[in-house]
Amino acid sequence: MLFLPILIPFAAGILGIFFWYKPNLQRWTTLIGMVALLIVSVMIFNTVWADGIQVAQGGSWVAPIGISLVIDLLSAILLLTAAILGTAVAVYSFGAIGDQRAAYGYFPLLCFLLMGICGAFITGDMFNLYVWFEVMLISSFVLLALGGERNQLEGALKYMTINLIASMIFLIGLGILYSVVGTLNMADIAKSLPDVQNQGMVLPMAMLFMTAFGIKAAMFPLYFWLPASYHTPPPVISAIFAGLLTKVGIYTLTRAFTLMFILHVEFTHTLLLVMSGFTMFFGVLGAVAQNEIRRILSFHSISQIGYMMMGLGLYSVMGLAGAIIYMVHHSLVKANLFLISGVIEHMTGTDSLKKIGGYYKNYPFLAILFALSAFALAGIPPLSGFWAKFAVVRAGLELESLWIVGVALVVGLLTTFSMTKIWAKGFWKPTPEKYAHLVDASARGPVSMIAPIIGLVVITLAMGIFFEPIYTVAEVAAEQLLDPSAYISAVNPQDFTALGGHE
Amino acid sequence: MFSLLFRTATRFLFPLMIVFSIFVLFRGHNAPGGGFIGGLVGAAGFALYIIAFGTEQARTAMRFSRRLYMAIGLTLMLGSGLVSLLAGDAFMTTQWYSIQIPVLGKLGTPAIFDTGVYLAVIGVTMIILMSLAED
Amino acid sequence: MDIVLAITIGVLVAAGIYMIQRRSFVKLILGIAMLGHAVNLMIFTLGRVTRGVPPIIHGEHGLDVGAADPLPQALILTAIVIGFGVQAFAIILIKRVYSVFQTDNIDTLVNTDFE
Numbered sequence: 001m002l003f004l005p006i007l008i009p010f011a012a013g014i015l016g017i018f019f020w021y022k023p024n025l026q027r028w029t030t031l032i033g034m035v036a037l038l039i040v041s042v043m044i045f046n047t048v049w050a051d052g053i054q055v056a057q058g059g060s061w062v063a064p065i066g067i068s069l070v071i072d073l074l075s076a077i078l079l080l081t082a083a084i085l086g087t088a089v090a091v092y093s094f095g096a097i098g099d100q101r102a103a104y105g106y107f108p109l110l111c112f113l114l115m116g117i118c119g120a121f122i123t124g125d126m127f128n129l130y131v132w133f134e135v136m137l138i139s140s141f142v143l144l145a146l147g148g149e150r151n152q153l154e155g156a157l158k159y160m161t162i163n164l165i166a167s168m169i170f171l172i173g174l175g176i177l178y179s180v181v182g183t184l185n186m187a188d189i190a191k192s193l194p195d196v197q198n199q200g201m202v203l204p205m206a207m208l209f210m211t212a213f214g215i216k217a218a219m220f221p222l223y224f225w226l227p228a229s230y231h232t233p234p235p236v237i238s239a240i241f242a243g244l245l246t247k248v249g250i251y252t253l254t255r256a257f258t259l260m261f262i263l264h265v266e267f268t269h270t271l272l273l274v275m276s277g278f279t280m281f282f283g284v285l286g287a288v289a290q291n292e293i294r295r296i297l298s299f300h301s302i303s304q305i306g307y308m309m310m311g312l313g314l315y316s317v318m319g320l321a322g323a324i325i326y327m328v329h330h331s332l333v334k335a336n337l338f339l340i341s342g343v344i345e346h347m348t349g350t351d352s353l354k355k356i357g358g359y360y361k362n363y364p365f366l367a368i369l370f371a372l373s374a375f376a377l378a379g380i381p382p383l384s385g386f387w388a389k390f391a392v393v394r395a396g397l398e399l400e401s402l403w404i405v406g407v408a409l410v411v412g413l414l415t416t417f418s419m420t421k422i423w424a425k426g427f428w429k430p431t432p433e434k435y436a437h438l439v440d441a442s443a444r445g446p447v448s449m450i451a452p453i454i455g456l457v458v459i460t461l462a463m464g465i466f467f468e469p470i471y472t473v474a475e476v477a478a479e480q481l482l483d484p485s486a487y488i489s490a491v492n493p494q495d496f497t498a499l500g501g502h503e
Numbered sequence: 504m505f506s507l508l509f510r511t512a513t514r515f516l517f518p519l520m521i522v523f524s525i526f527v528l529f530r531g532h533n534a535p536g537g538g539f540i541g542g543l544v545g546a547a548g549f550a551l552y553i554i555a556f557g558t559e560q561a562r563t564a565m566r567f568s569r570r571l572y573m574a575i576g577l578t579l580m581l582g583s584g585l586v587s588l589l590a591g592d593a594f595m596t597t598q599w600y601s602i603q604i605p606v607l608g609k610l611g612t613p614a615i616f617d618t619g620v621y622l623a624v625i626g627v628t629m630i631i632l633m634s635l636a637e638d
Numbered sequence: 639m640d641i642v643l644a645i646t647i648g649v650l651v652a653a654g655i656y657m658i659q660r661r662s663f664v665k666l667i668l669g670i671a672m673l674g675h676a677v678n679l680m681i682f683t684l685g686r687v688t689r690g691v692p693p694i695i696h697g698e699h700g701l702d703v704g705a706a707d708p709l710p711q712a713l714i715l716t717a718i719v720i721g722f723g724v725q726a727f728a729i730i731l732i733k734r735v736y737s738v739f740q741t742d743n744i745d746t747l748v749n750t751d752f753e
Contacts, residue, residue, distance in 0.1 A: 001595040002707075007581070007584075007585075010577075010581060013577075014574055014577045014578055014581065017570055017573060017574040017577070018571075018574045020568075020570050056594075058593065059587075059593065059594075059595040059596050059597065060587075060592050060595060067616055073571045126714070127713055130717075131716065134720045136726070137724070138720075138724060138727065140722060141724075141727055141731070142727065145731055145734070148734055148738070150738055150749065151749055152669075153731065153734055153738055153739075154733045154735070154739075154749055156731060157663070157735055157747065158747075160727075160728060161666060161670070164670050164674075164724060164728075165658075165670070166675050167724075168670075168674060168677050171677045171678075171681070172677055172680060174713070175677070175680050175684045175685075175710075175713075176684060178684065178709070179684035179685065184709075197692045250687065269572060271701070297752070375680070396717060480695070539715075628725070628726075631727075631730060634730055635729070635730060635733065
């Protein structure tokens with residue numbers, strides 16, 4: 001069953017290629033695939049919650065020779081988030097993606113993208129992680145360039161270059177890792193890293209991985225590609241990128257720095273913490289300066305990534321639990337805001353705050369949906385963002401890292417400010433007279449575009465209101481992360497030297 | 504670009520390259536070769552065809568659409584992994600059957616997987632080459 | 639042997655980084671390709687060109703101690719295949735960018751950065 005999160009999107013993607021010239025069939029196969037993925041993810045989550053870490057060995061090889069799939073609670077939670085978003089986007093695409101874009105292969109690519117994301121979440125092998133990264137990247141390159149508008153091509157070129165360089169740094173890290181440890185299975189690495197001869201290489205290796213994953217997660221000095229590319233494709237593609245791709249980066253950072261590279265916690269995690277402060281601060285400053293909804297949201301992603309890294313950098317149960325909740329909350333809310341900006345663009349043809357206005361008067365329902373999501377993002381109680389931020393900040397207070405708490409709180413204020421900016425300029429102020437012709441009060445987004453937004457808002461509200469059970473789950477996941485021995489014993493890598501292998 | 508010599512040569516080289524690519528494909532299990540290399544050799548044959556006769560002719564020479572190659576290739580890969588589930592093993596466990604096929608040898612799921620890779624590589628490479636060749 | 643490979647890797651990395659920093663798209667792609675080759679060679683070298691034991695076959699049926707570890711080579715093969723796909727896409731992309739923008743200069747692509 002553990003292979004299904006990879007196989008289902010793969011099969012749906014293949015079906016999409018078979019039905020290349022029948023966009024409607026593609027829409028349905030994608031939707032059915034995503035719903036199946038959602039069901040499987042719920043089942044996997046239940047199994048992991050009840051029975052602990054699940055492991056499957058590809059091709060019946062024993063670990064560490066074969067490729068292991070390992071699903072602990074963190075993987076299961078993120079898998080579920082990915083499936084929810086995938087379903088929402090599949091529904092939304094009914095209205096948002098016309099036959100023209102579908103003719104370039106939007107739907108199969110979406111499926112392959114989901115396959116790469118799910119694969120990255122559940123694999124237990126470093127090289128396999130690289131392969132899933134590349135599956136994800138190639139699909140995302142094509143999705144980003146799909147349709148070939150000027151800005152899209154430009155954004156795609158920047159995104160591609162920086163991500164290829166990140167992949168190479170990752171690959172260099174893998175080469176060194178293999179030569180030092182002699183294995184690529186994560187559990188086996190975690191087991192044998194403390195005993196390797198060449199301890200001097202461990203920290204440089206960790207730094208290589210931090211750089212590679214940091215680029216993918218949009219960490220502080222390496223985030224400039226994100227605001228240059230995320231606002232260029234159609235909003236629905238931005239939504240799935242902002243919701244999931246950076247989360248894969250954060251997930252791999254979390255995995256690497258809670259399972260494998262925990263020998264130099266004082267250095268690596270302090271570095272992560274400092275970087276998280278910068279990431280938050282500069283991200284939100286960028287957001288404050290922007291004037292288009294999707295640009296604001298892109299910069300916001302960066303500052304929110306900072307909070308997740310802060311949780312990881314604090315390296316305590318509460319910090320990690322906060323980071324996990326933050327990942328889920330941010331995936332859903334940020335994707336939803338992009339979807340709403342898509343509806344606005346669908347109705348007016350622009351998302352520049354200078355040109356639009358009066359949405360509250362004309363579309364009160366959409367305005368309420370937006371307000372709920374924006375307040376959740378800004379962290380107004382009792383919505384999900386508040387609790388996520390609360391957990392992270394509380395963890396910072398417990399560890400007495402007061403400066404990072406200070407940064408987090410200031411950034412929270414600025415986040416509220418930039419969300420209010422969208423609210424005031426886009427929804428509250430009257431439509432600028434110069435652009436009044438753009439607004440058609442009778443225009444309505446198609447049901448297929450509104451329905452997933454409502455669904456995501458309901459989930460966000462539920463996350464805020466029923467926070468206690470969610471925190472319990474996240475806490476258990478964080479405890480699993482802080483105790484790698486359970487992960488190692490679940491995978492149970494055989495001793496290499498006993499089999500007669502590497503010297 | 505019209506060149507009689509080149510066109511005539513291509514007429515002879517093209518079938519040879521396709522046959523050779525299939526040879527490389529099936530040789531690949533125990534010796535250098537395999538689906539990826541075989542697919543590239545096959546795609547090189549079609550590339551020769553594009554240079555000699557143009558993309559339209561190459562399209563007819565391929566008989567099926569490039570996406571069909573890709574889709575069938577991917578299906579074969581997925582199917583070769585699923586066979587082991589029917590036998591009750593984990594996904595992608597290699598299954599060997601005792602049927603002997605003349606010339607080729609034993610039948611097993613790796614051969615199916617490699618054939619899938621072969622077809623998918625031909626499909627993808629031709630999509631890339633043709634979109635570069637068409638202007 | 640190791641020293642020759644090490645020098646080659648160094649030269650490739652230097653050339654790749656130099657190329658990436660040029661303004662032309664074509665040089666950018668060439669630079670990325672060179673970096674990719676450098677990384678593959680590096681994995682090859684780090685995988686111990688001559689020493690080591692094959693990790694899968696052991697015991698009396700195993701290969702001689704002199705045989706190289708096949709895993710790095712499998713890794714490189716995978717990396718080459720992936721690199722092939724990505725670079726092919728990159729070439730198509732720069733062709734599209736060139737036909738839309740009519741320029742080969744990266745410095746002119748600032749539309750998505752500023753307003």
